[in-house]
Amino acid sequence: MHAVLERLYDAPLGERTLAAAHDLLPGEWDRLLEADERYAGLFTDGIGPDGQDRAGWLAGAGSLLGTYFTLENPNRLEPAERELLVESQLDGGPLLRGIVDRLDVAPDGALRVVDYKTGRSPRPGYETSAVFQMRFYGLVLWRERGVLPKMLQLVYLGDGQVLRGEPTTDHLVHTEQKIRAIWSGIEDAARTGEWKPRKSKLCGWCAHQAICPEFGGTLPEIPEGAVALRLGITG
Numbered sequence: 479m480h481a482v483l484e485r486l487y488d489a490p491l492g493e494r495t496l497a498a499a500h501d502l503l504p505g506e507w508d509r510l511l512e513a514d515e516r517y518a519g520l521f522t523d524g525i526g527p528d529g530q531d532r533a534g535w536l537a538g539a540g541s542l543l544g545t546y547f548t549l550e551n552p553n554r555l556e557p558a559e560r561e562l563l564v565e566s567q568l569d570g571g572p573l574l575r576g577i578v579d580r581l582d583v584a585p586d587g588a589l590r591v592v593d594y595k596t597g598r599s600p601r602p603g604y605e606t607s608a609v610f611q612m613r614f615y616g617l618v619l620w621r622e623r624g625v626l627p628k629m630l631q632l633v634y635l636g637d638g639q640v641l642r643g644e645p646t647t648d649h650l651v652h653t654e655q656k657i658r659a660i661w662s663g664i665e666d667a668a669r670t671g672e673w674k675p676r677k678s679k680l681c682g683w684c685a686h687q688a689i690c691p692e693f694g695g696t697l698p699e700i701p702e703g704a705v706a707l708r709l710g711i712t713g
């Protein structure tokens with residue numbers, strides 16, 4: 479989906495149609511398979527994680543594209559950037575990095591950060607992590623460009639909802655404080671060598687399950703101070 483929505487904007491205005499987006503799907507999927515063989519691992523005996531074959535899988539993605547076109551008209555948008563790598567070094571903290579799906583810049587310079595999600599929007603009261611992610615991008619862009627983004631927008635193609643937020647400097651300062659607190663926890667773990675794995679939905683994407691205690695694995699011996707050295711943590 480991300481690849482198609484990125485490529486779609488290569489077409490000139492007027493040609494960014496739903497049919498054009500559908501046409502991009504098989505080629506973009508093949509391109510991903512070529513780029514990283516792990517994508518092929520999503521299918522076992524031709525059946526994907528949602529129990530469908532390749533045609534059904536692509537049809538599901540096509541349906542998400544249909545939802546996208548109910549939310550935005552790509553013929554009325556000219557993104558300034560797509561798949562934009564943003565990064566900023568926090569003094570005494572980590573290097574913040576992320577890839578922004580789309581950045582729109584209004585004639586007056588106002589920035590709108592757009593991120594696509596293939597899943598459903600969070601239930602009311604469970605938006606914390608989505609808001610944090612949006613503000614993370616907002617913070618990195620603010621630090622990188624010196625411009626406070628006007629709008630942070632998450633587009634949920636799973637249920638056609640759009641989560642929008644207008645960040646303030648207070649929001650982004652608070653986000654930085656939160657990141658520093660998380661980093662401080664990482665520094666402590668690196669110094670003590672105590673890393674506590676925590677099972678979550680993301681485990682399905684984790685390359686370290688075989689050695690993860692949560693999955694019955696055993697951590698390899700880590701030379702003393704190696705993690706701290708790798709993370710650039712001193713003291």
Ligand code: SF4
Nearest residue numbers: 675676677681684690
């Ligand atoms: S498999 Fe283990 S290390 Fe990987 S995300 Fe899950 S808990 Fe963390």
